[in-house]
Amino acid sequence: MTLRLEVPTDFGFTEEHALLRAEARRFLAERLPIAELRRQVDAGVRLDRGLWKEIAGLGWVGLVLPERFGGAGLGWLHLGILMEEMGRRLVPGPFLGSLLAGIAIERGAGDAQRERWLPAIASGETIASLALVEPGGAFEGAAITASADPADGGFVLRGRKTHVVGGADAGIVVAAFREPSGRISLFAVDLPAPGVAIEDEVSIDPTRPTARIAFDGVRVGAGARLDGDGSRALAETLTRGSAALAAEQVGGAEAVLQLTRQYAIDRKQFDRPIGFFQAVKHPIVDMMCGIELARSLACGAAAGLDADTPAAPVHARMAKALASDVYAQAVRKGVQLHGGYGFTWDCDVHLYFRRALWSRPMLGDAIHHRKGLASALGGEA
Amino acid sequence: MARPEEATESRENAEFRRQVRAWIQANQPAHPGFKLPQTFLEVESERQFDFLREWQRKVYDAGYLGLDWPAEYGGHSDPHKRQRIVSQELNRAGAPFLVNVIGLQWAGPTILAYGSEEQKRKYLKNILSCEDVWCQGFSEPGAGSDLAGLQASATREGEGWVVTGHKVWTTLAHFAKWMILLARTDPTAHKYAGISYFLFPMDAPGVTVQPLVKMTGEGGFNQVIFDRAPMPADALLGQLGQGWQIAMTTLTFERGAAEGTGGGSATSTAESVRAVAALAKRMRRDGSPAAADPVIRDRLAQLWIEEEALRLTAQRARVAGLNMDDRPLATRLMNKLVFSELGQRLTELACEVLGPDAVLWLGDPSAPDKAEWPRAYLNSFGVTIGGGTSEVQRNIIGERVLGLPKTK
Ligand SMILES: Cc1cc2nc3c(=O)[nH]c(=O)nc-3n(C[C@H](O)[C@H](O)[C@H](O)COP(=O)(O)OP(=O)(O)OC[C@H]3O[C@@H](n4cnc5c(N)ncnc54)[C@H](O)[C@@H]3O)c2cc1C
Numbered sequence: 102m103t104l105r106l107e108v109p110t111d112f113g114f115t116e117e118h119a120l121l122r123a124e125a126r127r128f129l130a131e132r133l134p135i136a137e138l139r140r141q142v143d144a145g146v147r148l149d150r151g152l153w154k155e156i157a158g159l160g161w162v163g164l165v166l167p168e169r170f171g172g173a174g175l176g177w178l179h180l181g182i183l184m185e186e187m188g189r190r191l192v193p194g195p196f197l198g199s200l201l202a203g204i205a206i207e208r209g210a211g212d213a214q215r216e217r218w219l220p221a222i223a224s225g226e227t228i229a230s231l232a233l234v235e236p237g238g239a240f241e242g243a244a245i246t247a248s249a250d251p252a253d254g255g256f257v258l259r260g261r262k263t264h265v266v267g268g269a270d271a272g273i274v275v276a277a278f279r280e281p282s283g284r285i286s287l288f289a290v291d292l293p294a295p296g297v298a299i300e301d302e303v304s305i306d307p308t309r310p311t312a313r314i315a316f317d318g319v320r321v322g323a324g325a326r327l328d329g330d331g332s333r334a335l336a337e338t339l340t341r342g343s344a345a346l347a348a349e350q351v352g353g354a355e356a357v358l359q360l361t362r363q364y365a366i367d368r369k370q371f372d373r374p375i376g377f378f379q380a381v382k383h384p385i386v387d388m389m390c391g392i393e394l395a396r397s398l399a400c401g402a403a404a405g406l407d408a409d410t411p412a413a414p415v416h417a418r419m420a421k422a423l424a425s426d427v428y429a430q431a432v433r434k435g436v437q438l439h440g441g442y443g444f445t446w447d448c449d450v451h452l453y454f455r456r457a458l459w460s461r462p463m464l465g466d467a468i469h470h471r472k473g474l475a476s477a478l479g480g481e482a
Numbered sequence: 483m484a485r486p487e488e489a490t491e492s493r494e495n496a497e498f499r500r501q502v503r504a505w506i507q508a509n510q511p512a513h514p515g516f517k518l519p520q521t522f523l524e525v526e527s528e529r530q531f532d533f534l535r536e537w538q539r540k541v542y543d544a545g546y547l548g549l550d551w552p553a554e555y556g557g558h559s560d561p562h563k564r565q566r567i568v569s570q571e572l573n574r575a576g577a578p579f580l581v582n583v584i585g586l587q588w589a590g591p592t593i594l595a596y597g598s599e600e601q602k603r604k605y606l607k608n609i610l611s612c613e614d615v616w617c618q619g620f621s622e623p624g625a626g627s628d629l630a631g632l633q634a635s636a637t638r639e640g641e642g643w644v645v646t647g648h649k650v651w652t653t654l655a656h657f658a659k660w661m662i663l664l665a666r667t668d669p670t671a672h673k674y675a676g677i678s679y680f681l682f683p684m685d686a687p688g689v690t691v692q693p694l695v696k697m698t699g700e701g702g703f704n705q706v707i708f709d710r711a712p713m714p715a716d717a718l719l720g721q722l723g724q725g726w727q728i729a730m731t732t733l734t735f736e737r738g739a740a741e742g743t744g745g746g747s748a749t750s751t752a753e754s755v756r757a758v759a760a761l762a763k764r765m766r767r768d769g770s771p772a773a774a775d776p777v778i779r780d781r782l783a784q785l786w787i788e789e790e791a792l793r794l795t796a797q798r799a800r801v802a803g804l805n806m807d808d809r810p811l812a813t814r815l816m817n818k819l820v821f822s823e824l825g826q827r828l829t830e831l832a833c834e835v836l837g838p839d840a841v842l843w844l845g846d847p848s849a850p851d852k853a854e855w856p857r858a859y860l861n862s863f864g865v866t867i868g869g870g871t872s873e874v875q876r877n878i879i880g881e882r883v884l885g886l887p888k889t890k
Contacts, residue, residue, distance in 0.1 A: 108794060110491070111801050119803050185806075355807065362884050376886035383876045389884060390816045394791035400804055401794040416794075419787045468780070471787070475779035478759050478786050 106412040112404040113178055121179055125186040128159065133190050135449055138308065141193055142452070147301070147310045148228075148270045153194055157225020162199050165341075166207055171220030177341070177406035181348035181399055188352025191456055193308035195267020197346070198230030202275045202289075204341050205231055209287045209327040209334025218273060218289055231338070232262035232276035232314055240465040242277060242285045242335045247316065249278035249286060249326070256326065258288060258296075258319040264463065268312025269301050275327075276316070277335055286331035294319055306459035308452065340417045342464045344402035347420035350460055351396045354424070354431040357453045358388050361435045368440075375438075384434045391427035398423055415477055422470035428457040498564055502571045505544055510577050511537055517844070520857065522583040523653050523864045524702035531657050534581035538612040541572075541580065548610040551594065556607025584654060585609035585616035589662045592732045593681070596720040605660070605681065617658035619649040619682065619706060620729065626651075627874045629664075630673050630726060634708065636665035636680060641715045645682065645708040651868070655691045655704040658684050662732065664725050677725035680718055686711045698860045699844075736869045738817040755786040758832045765835055765850070772835050785828050792820055812883045819875040822865035829859035 132155065141149060156162065165180050166172025180200075187196065203222045206215060221227035235246060247260020258278055265274065274297075275289050290297065296319035302311045327334060362385055365376030375381045398420035405413030432454040436443040443450055461467070491499070514533050519525045525534065541547050549565040551557025572580075580586060590609045593601055608614040625631040634647020645665055655661070661682040668676035684691075688711035693701050720728050734740040759782050762773035772778055798804045799813035832855040833840040840856055842849035866872045880886040 106790065108797065110797065112798065112804055114801050114803050116803070122806070362886065365886055374887045376880070377889065379873070379877070379889060382880040382886050382889070383873070385884060385886065386876045386879045389812060389879070390820055393795055393812055393816060394788065394820070396806065397794035397798045398787070398791045400798055401790075416790070419790055422783075423787050423791060471780050471783035472776075474783040474786060478755070478782060479763065479773050479779070 105410070106415060107408075107410050108401045108404045108412065108416070109408050112400055113176065113407050118178055118182055121175075122182045122186060124159075125161075125183055128155075129186060129190040129192065133192060135452075138191055138193060138452070142307045145307075146193075148194055148267070153225060153228070156192075156194075156196065162196065162225045163203065163219070163223025166203050166219055166223045170207070170215050171223035172203075173223075177344060177403040178400065180345055181403035184345050184348035185352035185355070185396075185399075188349035188456075189356040191308050191353065191356075191452055195228045195230065195270055195310070197309065197349075198266030198268070198271065199225070199228055200345065201231035201266070201338060201342050202229035202271075202273060205275045205287055205334060205338040206289060206327065208337040208341075209329040209331060210289070211328035214289070214324070214327060222273065227272040228267050228270045229273040229275065230265050230267050230271040231342075232265045232268070232274050233335070234262065234264050236261055236263055238462075240462075240469045241339065242332050245277050245279050245285055247276065247278045249280050249288060251281070252320070255320060255322045256288070258290070258316040258321060260316050262314045262316075263311075264302065264304075265312045265314050266309060268314055269299050269310065274314065276314070277331065284331065285335060287327040287334055288321060288325045289327060290316075290319065290321060290325060294321075296320070304459060306455040308456065309459060336414075339464055340414045341406060343421035343470075344399060344406060344413075344417040346460055346464050347395065347402065347417070347424035348399040350421075350424035350428040350457070351392060351399050353453050353456050353460075354388070354392045354395070354428040357428075357431040357435040357450060358385070358392060360450060360453075361385055361388070361431075361438050364439055381438055384438070388427075388431050388434055391423070391430060395420065395424040395427045415474065418465075418470040418473055418477075421465060422467040422474070425461045425467045428453075429461055432457045495562065495564060495567060498562075499567050499571060502546060502568050503575070505546070506571055506575045506577055509540060509544070510575055517852075518578065519700075519702070520854070520861055521864070522579060522581055523868065524696065524698070524700050524861065525581060525654060525657065526701035531581065534578055535612045535615070537578045538580040538582055541568075542611045547580070547586075548606075551590070551606060551610070555594075555602050556610050580612075581654075582609060582612050582615050584618050584658075584662070585614065585660075588618065588732050588735045589616040589660070589681075591735050592662065592679075592728060593719065595731055596679075596724075596728050598716075600716065601681065601719065614659040615654060615657050617652050617655040617661045617684070617706075618732075619652055619655075619661045619663040621651050622648055623650050627871060629729070630677065632664055632666060632677065634663075634665045635669065636663075636667050636678060636713075639712070643680070643713050643715070643717060645680075645688075645711045645713060647708050649706040649708075651694070651703050652691075652706045653703045653868075655684065655706050656693060656701075660684060661706070662719075664729055667722060667725075671723065674726045675723055677729070678718060678722050679720055679725040679728040680713060682711075682713050682717055686713060688712070696861075696864075698857055733870065737875070738814070738821070740814070755782060755789050755828060758782060758785070758828060758835060761832055761851070761855070762835045765837060765839075767835075767837060772837070778831075778835060781831055785824065785831065788820075788824050789828075792817075792824060795820075809883050812879070815875070815879050815883055818869065819872055819879065822862070823872060826859070826862040826866055829855060829862050833859050 160173040163172035164175050168174040206218050222229045249256045249258050272292055275287055277287055296317045298315040300313045304311050365381050366374050368375050402416035402420045405416050435450040439448050442448050525531050546568045548557035549560040550563055553559040593605055622632050636643045636645050661684055663680040663682040664677055666676050667678040688709040690707040692705045694703050696702055763771055765772040767775055795813050839850050844853045877889050881888050
C-alpha cells in the first residue's frame with residue numbers, strides 16, 4: 102500500500118482565516134499583554150474567569166464543534182490559526198482541556214450524548230478536560246490500565262490519571278478506561294462525583310494548571326460511556342489534538358524568535374549589535390527555518406483534516422514531532438542568546454521555555470511520533 | 483503515489499498531466515549502459531552530454547518545454563502555466579535531467595527579464611531545444627562568496643569588447659556555447675557599480691577551458707581563462723554598469739527564491755527518504771534488515787518529516803495568506819538552504835545504512851547500487867557550496883528576512 106500525502110493545493114485558505122487571525126491577534130494583544138500574564142503567574146491565579154468568559158464568548162472553545170451542538174462549525178485551519186495566536190501569547194487556563202474533551206465527545210459519542218454535553222462545553226459554561234495519561238506515562242490507548250467494570254447496569258471506574266489540563270476546574274472529564282473484555286472506552290464523568298479525588302499538580306508551566314485525578318470506585322450510569330468505538334475515538338482525538346497543539350507550539354516558538362531577534366538587534370557587545378555576529382545570527386536563522394517547516398506541517402495537517410484526507414494523521418504526527426523539537430530548540434537558543442539576562446526570571450523567554458517543556462510530551466513527543474511514522478514509512482520493518 | 487497537486491487539480495490540468503505522463507512513459511530512454519551523471523554539475527564525457535542533450539531536444543520537440551515562455555521566442559505562451567506539471571512528471575518518472583539547466587533556469591529567465599528584443603529572439607529558442615548549452619561565469623579564484631569582488635575585466639575595443647580574467651568552478655563550460663559573464667567595466671567605480679553582465683560566446687579566440695576534477699574523481703566543472711577574448715557589442719545585457727543588479731536576478735532563480743524556469747529539473751536521482759527506506763529494507767545489519775533497527779527507523783522518520791515539511795512549505799509559499807508572518811521572502815529564501823542540507827543528511831544516512839559496503843566506490847562490481855549513494859553524498863556538497871554556500875544563505879536570510887545587522 103502506498104501512502105497518499107495529499108493536501109489541497111491552496112490548503113483551503115480563505116479570507117475568513119485571515120480575519121480570524123487578525124481578530125485573535127488584536128484581542129490577545131489588548132487583553133493579555135505579557136505584564137498581565139506575569140501578574141497572573143506571580144499571583145498564582147489558576148483560573149481567570151473573566152478571561153475564560155471572554156474567550157468562550159468569542160466562540161473559540163467550540164470553534165470546530167458542529168453548530169447544531171452549539172459550536173461555530175469552523176474548520177481545523179481556523180483552529181490552527183487560533184492556536185498559533187494563543188501560543189504566541191501563552192494564553193493561560195483550561196482551554197486545551199475543553200478543546201480536547203469537546204473533540205473526544207464529538208468523535209466518540211452518539212448524538213444524544215453530544216447534545217447532552219457539547220453545548221455547555223462549546224459555550225464555555227462548563228470547563229471540560231480529557232484524562233488520558235496515567236502515572237508511568239503513555240501516549241496512546243494501548244497502555245491504559247484504568248478499569249471500567251460493569252455493575253448494576255452501569256460501570257465502576259478505577260484508576261489514576263495525570264496531567265489533566267484544567268482538571269481542578271472541570272465540570273466534565275472525559276477519561277479512557279479499559280473494560281474487562283480489554284476494549285478501551287471513553288467515559289464522560291460529570292464532576293464532582295463521589296469517588297473522584299482531584300489534586301492540583303505543581304507543573305513546570307504555571308500558565309497551564311493541571312491536576313491528578315483518582316477514580317476510586319466511581320459509579321456511573323451506562324450513558325456515561327461514549328457510544329462509539331473508544332480506541333478509534335481516542336486515536337482521532339489524538340490526531341486532532343496533535344495538529345492543534347503543534348500549531349500552538351509553532352506560535353510559541355515564533356514568539357521566542359521575535360524576542361530573540363529583537364534582543365540580537367538591541368544588545369550591543371564589542372561595539373556592535375550581537376546580531377552582527379554569525380554565531381548569533383545563524384542560529385536565529387535556523388530557528389526561523391525550523392518554525393516555517395513546522396508551520397507548514399501544522400497547516401498541512403489542518404488542511405488535511407478539513408478535507409478529510411488519509412494524509413491528515415501522518416501530517417499531524419509530523420507536525421507534533423517537528424513542532425515539539427523546534428519549540429524546544431527555540432527556547433534553548435532563546436535563553437542562551439539572551440546571556441545572563443536570559444537566565445533571569447525577568448526575561449520572558451523562560452515562560453515559553455516552560456510551555457515548550459510542558460507541551461513536548463503531551464499528546465506524544467517527537468520520539469513517539471517518529472516511531473509511528475517509521476512504521477508508516479516502511480509499511481513493515 | 484499521487485501528489486498533492488493532483489488532489490484539487492482542474493480537469494484540464496489533470497488531463498494534461500496524464501498526457502505528459504503517458505508521453506514520458508513511451509519516450510523515456512533506456513539507461514545507455516554507461517555511467518550517467520547524477521546532476522548537471524558533473525557531466526563529464528561527450529557521450530554523457532550527447533545522451534542528455536538528445537533527451538532534452540526530444541522533450542522540447544514534444545512541446546513540453548518552455549510552456550511558460552512567450553511563443554515568439556520558441557515557447558508556448560501557455561496560459562495555464564503548466565510547466566510545473568511537466569517538471570513534476572519528469573521527476574516522478576525518474577527521467578534523465580534536462581542538461582541545459584543553466585540556460586533553462588537561470589540564463590533564460592534573466593534574458594527574458596533584461597534582454598533586448600533581438601537578444602530574446604537570438605538565444606531563447608536554442609536554450610529550450612538544447613541547441614545551445616549555457617554556462618555561468620560568475621565565480622573567480624578570489625571572488626566566491628564575495629562575488630562583487632570579481633576582477634575579470636571587459637574593456638571597449640572598437641564596436642565590441644575584450645575580456646581578460648579568470649573564472650572558476652564553471653559548470654558545463656566544456657560543452658557550453660554561451661556564458662553568462664560578469665565582468666568589471668569600470669575599475670574606478672564602486673565595487674558594485676562597476677560590473678556589467680554579458681552574454682559571452684565561448685568559441686571566441688583567447689578562451690581556455692581547463693577541466694577541474696571534483697572530489698568524486700569525476701569531471702564536470704572548469705576554470706575558464708580569458709586572454710583578451712573578444713565579444714561583440716550586442717553581448718552586453720541590460721545597461722552598462724547594471725551587472726550586479728541583473729546578477730541578483732539570476733541568483734534569485736539559482737537559489738530557488740523565484741520561479742523562472744523554462745522547465746526541467748536539475749537532478750534525476752530520486753534522493754528521497756523513500757528511496758533510503760527501501761535501501762534499508764534491502765540492507766542487513768547485525769543479521770536483520772537495517773530497516774528493523776530502531777535508530778535507523780528514527781532517523782529515517784526524522785528526515786521524512788523534514789522532506790515533507792519542505793514540500794509543504796513550497797506549496798504553502800504559493801498561498802499568500804498562509805505566509806502568516808509578513809515575511810513572505812522567508813519561505814522562498816530558505817528553500818535552497820534547507821533543501822541542500824537535507825539532501826546532505828539524507829545521502830549521509832544512506833551511506834550509514836550501507837554499513838561497511840559504503841566504502842565500495844564506483845567501478846567495484848559488488849558495490850551496492852553501483853556506489854550511487856556514496857557518490858551522491860560526496861556530490862551533495864556541490865549543492866551546499868555551489869550557488870552560495872549555506873553560511874552565506876544564512877547571512878542573507880538573517881539580514882534580508884529577519885533584519886539582523888549586516889555582515890560585511
Ligand atoms: C559544484 C559546484 C558548481 C559550481 N558551478 C559554478 C558555476 O557554474 N559558475 C560559477 O560562477 N560558480 C560556480 N560555483 C561556485 C560557487 O558559487 C562558489 O563556490 C561559492 O559561491 C563559494 O565560493 P568559494 O568557493 O570561493 O568559497 P569561499 O567564499 O572562499 O568560502 C569558503 C568558506 O567560507 C565561508 N564564508 C565565506 N564568506 C563568508 C561569510 N561572509 N560568512 C560566513 N561564511 C563565509 C563559506 O561559507 C565557505 O564555507 C560552483 C561551485 C560548486 C561547488
